[in-house]
Amino acid sequence: MRPAQGSHNKSTSLFEALSAVDKHSDPLIVDANASITLSNLVSGSALFGRGDELCGRSVLVATTNQFTTASALIELDGVARRIVLCPPDLPIEHLPYVMDTAAVDGIVSDRTALQYGSPRPLYFSPCSPTVEPAKCERNACYKTEWILLTSGTTGIPKLVVHSLASLAGAIGPPNMSPEPIVWSTFYDIRRYGGLQIFIRAIFAGASLVLSNAQESPAAFLTRAARLGVTHISGTPSQWRRALMSPAACFISPKYIRLSGEIVDQPILNSLHSAYPHAQISHAFASTEAGVAFEVNDGFAGIPPETIMCTPFVEMKVKDNSLRIRSARTASRYLGNNVSALLDEEGFVDTGDLLELREGRYHFIGRRDGVINVGGLKVHPEEIEAVINRHPAVQGSIVRTKKNPMTGAMVIADVVLDRVNACLDEDVRELREDILLRCRESLSSYKVPAAINFISSLSIAESGKVLRRNA
Amino acid sequence: MDIRSEIVHQFSQVAREQGRRLSPLSDDLELLESGLDSLSMAILVVRLEESLGIDPFTLTDDARFPITFGEFVDFYETSSRQSQ
Structure with a gap:
């Protein structure tokens, strides 16, 4: 049996969650080139109002930018049987394997039709860079499987199966404060870390400021500052780079979240001195293990009590490796001849090695040498x-x-x-x-x-x- | 070895490899405006350790990466003097 949810959100689809939130402050999703209000996102379509034609299909979402992906995901979740989210750097030679393994029979892309060499009849749905008002039929009610890609040993990606419930499992209660939340992230929403922030923004009815690949840190930070970013996430590396920019002082976030890499004390100290009023937290999450915990005391490493008693997430250290069981983990890998994602007790072995040093656990690397x-x-x-x-x-x-x-x-x-x-x-x-x-x-x-x-x-x-x- | 000229050499070498256009390297040039991205700068630090035999970042707990080209050169020169 899977552990208790702990999630405060019971929506069955992103669209339903988005329809339910209070949008009176007219929150936006915005990147360097485009912006749309959440209200228009609910009432419009980036698929020319034809999202329902992908009903029940296994749909590959392969767009050239995050903004287009965002609108396609809202339209497809609950309508498609499966969403396969293409990360920005997926080498084209791996596409046939991905499509075959996920039995893809529909594609959403803003590129002109590509030759994917698939044996299945494909439904190609062009995706517009803008969301246009359209009357969308949403008769289907699928519990869409979300397939995220993560890198495998030989370069061939692994296909990781999630659901909206597992992806949204770590999202807390809605914001009751009168001040609106404005989320931003250095991550790309086509990978797990960024997708988390996207789903958080949708569930909270919060604005979301996305980065663009070609944008300089100064330009992104200036834009984020202008839009009043309150919550922002990234890796320690992304933060190190951001702090090199004079524009770093333009933003004044209340909440800073680090994840995706080992967090050391110097980066926590640098962030604290740059943003003395922000809550700075470092989190552990992975595509397979989901969001596990966050540490908020300003120190690197993890207090043992975080491992022992984080609500809704069971953790243990076995053979020095962190193992995680929760409703937020992925359920399995797709494909033949793939390893089991969960052990016999339902734990994900992260392969991240921990060492207990001076009363705190510290990550020291990975068992597989990654x-x-x-x-x-x-x-x-x-x-x-x-x-x-x-x-x-x-x-x-x-x-x-x-x-x-x-x-x-x-x-x-x-x-x-x-x-x-x-x-x-x-x-x-x-x-x-x-x-x-x-x-x-x-x-x-x-x-x-x-x-x-x-x-x-x-x-x-x-x-x-x-x-x-x- | 003259540290400054080695740094200048490695900047242009890495920029060439990574297909990036390098701005003229004046002391007040902000590194983020130099044309090198994070990955290029990470490579630069590795290459400088190979050629100069020092990685000043491992010698300090200060996580702050230099902001300008002048600070960057100074960081390496100071570290080199200290390690001699």
């Missing part, structure tokens, strides 16, 4: 596979290196074939060549920042390369 670059997961194996394809390479190991900007960076130690391990000049050329291959086939945050040539890799007794993370 590197967190500014909140984005990097599987060493995926990068090693690219490097090892180089004809001059005998083997490689990818490891993490602490970084003041992104928390961590990717470094590769490479063993060359004996024939190639010769002149300095050749080595320089080889380094360039290996990096070029990485750049060609990996997202930029996965490309090693440095390549070191070493004479041999340490092999463990198991026969596997020994991973040791700095």
Whole structure:
């Protein structure tokens, strides 16, 4: 049996939640190029009033910007059988796998029709960049499955199954204060962290200020300040960058939320000195485990009582790894030959390793060696596979290196074939060549920042390369 | 090694690799306006550790990243003097 909800929201769809909230202050969803009131969002359509034609389908939402995604999600939740949310950097070569695994038979996109090579008959629904007044039929009442994508070891994404109830499970009671909430986030709403903020804003009837990919921190912060942002979330890396901008002092949030990476004391201190009146909290959440807890005492690390007694979330530390059971976790992975998401007792093993130090738990890294670059997961194996394809390479190991900007960076130690391990000049050329291959086939945050040539890799007794993370 | 000229060299090297247009590097240039994004700046710190042998960020608990190019150079120069 799944644990109790704890959620204060009983809406069966985003549309229903949005229809129910008090919109007298005319809250907005806004990005750098467009804005719409929540009232217009309820009465209009970005799908040319034809959202009902996607009724009961498994719909891939692949739009070029967050704003369009936001309006499509409101229209589709409760209407589609399944929503498959495409993150902004999904490599196109993985689309056929995603579509096949999620049995996609409908696509919402603002791109012109793409060739997706799907064997199923597809219904393609164009998505307009603006929401136009339209009479929408909403006869369907599906408990839509939400499929979020997260990175897998080999680069092929994992498809994680959520429901609106699990996604909204951590949302507290509605805001009773007379002052309206204005949410903002550095995250993209097409990933779990940003989606949380989007759903919070919809359930609260609050305005939401979205960032744009090409926007400078100064431009985003200036815009957020003008719209009176009160609540704002991001990773420590995003905050470190924001604090470098003179525009950081324009905003005066009441609530700052950090998540997605290990939070250290210096970033908490810097935020406290920049925003002395804000409540600064760091939270643990992941696509698989959902929102687990937040720490509000201004210190890095987690008090043991947070692990022991956070309401509605059971946590335990087993083999140093944090395990979580709650109604907010995902239910399973989609696909054949995928690992079980929940253990036999219904816990998600996060793989995040904890160490008890001076009375508090601290995250010390991941069991599977996953590197967190500014909140984005990097599987060493995926990068090693690219490097090892180089004809001059005998083997490689990818490891993490602490970084003041992104928390961590990717470094590769490479063993060359004996024939190639010769002149300095050749080595320089080889380094360039290996990096070029990485750049060609990996997202930029996965490309090693440095390549070191070493004479041999340490092999463990198991026969596997020994991973040791700095 | 002259720290300033190595930093200038690495700025343009990383900008070239990342396909970014670098602004003229004057001391009062804000790093956020330099043309480098977070990832480029993260790479820059790794490359400077390789070439200069120091990572001043590991030597301090101060999380504040320098704001201007001049501060950045000064941060490395000061750290280099201290580690000698």
